[in-house]
Amino acid sequence: MKLKESIVKNKVKVARIEKNNLTQGELAKLVGVTRQTMNLIEANKYNPTIRVCLLISKHLERPLDELFWLEE
Amino acid sequence: MKLKESIVKNKVKVARIEKNNLTQGELAKLVGVTRQTMNLIEANKYNPTIRVCLLISKHLERPLDELFWLEE
DNA sequence: TCAAAAAGTAAAATATATATTACAATATAA
DNA sequence: TTATATTGTAATATATATTTTACTTTTTGA
Numbered sequence: 001m002k003l004k005e006s007i008v009k010n011k012v013k014v015a016r017i018e019k020n021n022l023t024q025g026e027l028a029k030l031v032g033v034t035r036q037t038m039n040l041i042e043a044n045k046y047n048p049t050i051r052v053c054l055l056i057s058k059h060l061e062r063p064l065d066e067l068f069w070l071e072e
Numbered sequence: 073m074k075l076k077e078s079i080v081k082n083k084v085k086v087a088r089i090e091k092n093n094l095t096q097g098e099l100a101k102l103v104g105v106t107r108q109t110m111n112l113i114e115a116n117k118y119n120p121t122i123r124v125c126l127l128i129s130k131h132l133e134r135p136l137d138e139l140f141w142l143e144e
Numbered sequence: 145t146c147a148a149a150a151a152g153t154a155a156a157a158t159a160t161a162t163a164t165t166a167c168a169a170t171a172t173a174a
Numbered sequence: 175t176t177a178t179a180t181t182g183t184a185a186t187a188t189a190t191a192t193t194t195t196a197c198t199t200t201t202t203g204a
Contacts, residue, residue, distance in 0.1 A: 008123050023150060037192055039152065046191065049119045049161080051080045054142045064136040070126045095180065109162055111182065118161065121191080 006070045013042040015060045015067060022060075031055040078142045085114040087132045087139060094132075103127040 016022045022030075028038040033052060041048050041056075057064045088094045094102075100110040105124060113120050113128075129136045 006123065006127070008126060024152095025150075034193055035151085036153085036194085040192090043152080047121045047123045049121055049191070050125045050140050051078065051119045051142070052191090053122045053125075054080060054140065055078070057137075058142065064140070065129075068122050068126065068136070070123070070130065096182095097180075106163055107181085108164085108183085112162090115182080117183095121161070124161090 006072060007044070008047055008068055009044055009071045010041065010068045012038075012056055012060070012067055015062050016042075019060045027056070027059065030059045078144060079116070080119055080140060081116055081143045082113065082140045084110075084128055084132070084139055087134050088114075091132050099128070099131065102131045 012027075016024070016027050024038050024042070025035045028035045031038070031052060032055065037048075037052075040046055041052070053064060053068055057067055060067070084099075088096070088099050096110050096114070097107045100107045103110070103124060104127065109120075109124075112118055113124070125136060125140055129139055132139070
């Protein structure tokens with residue numbers, strides 16, 4: 001069975017900058033992933049796990065539903 | 073770099089039953105995953121992707137933040 | 145300007161989410 | 175009861191999230 005085609009979009013980059021001007025590297029470290037992973041997430045290049053998303057949400061102090069959504 | 077140890081918990085099962093008494097199989101089909109995947113998610117056996125979570129959220133009409141959270 | 149920091153990106157390796165198949169255990173309805 | 179639907183679970187295979195390493199491009203501050 002195949003997943004629906006819907007694509008996940010996010011506003012992590014905006015929220016990260018609004019949060020103390022964090023760098024990608026700093027946020028990645030807080031969350032516990034590599035900077036490259038954070039970079040790809042911000043660029044909507046893939047589909048992170050809910051644990052990573054919850055940690056991003058926690059450190060940026062923004063609700064999940066505000067940070068991530070389905071496009072189309 | 074290793075992920076923090078925090079574990080993702082969810083209340084998909086409760087929300088699924090509250091939503092028209094959906095079965096695991098029916099929800100899985102709506103979301104586009106197998107029943108086994110849905111079963112493992114409900115049992116907190118692993119860490120689904122944000123896309124699957126967003127699709128669950130959509131079909132159960134519950135916000136992500138209400139369905140999934142970090143424990144400890 | 146210019147140097148340093150931050151961000152973008154890519155290839156190969158690894159870890160793990162998800163599928164597939166199959167069967168056992170439990171709930172439900174007749 | 176008993177048959178059937180639903181749920182729990184397990185082994186193996188596959189797809190993809192994430193890491194590692196490394197380099198280029200862009201931004202920023204002196």
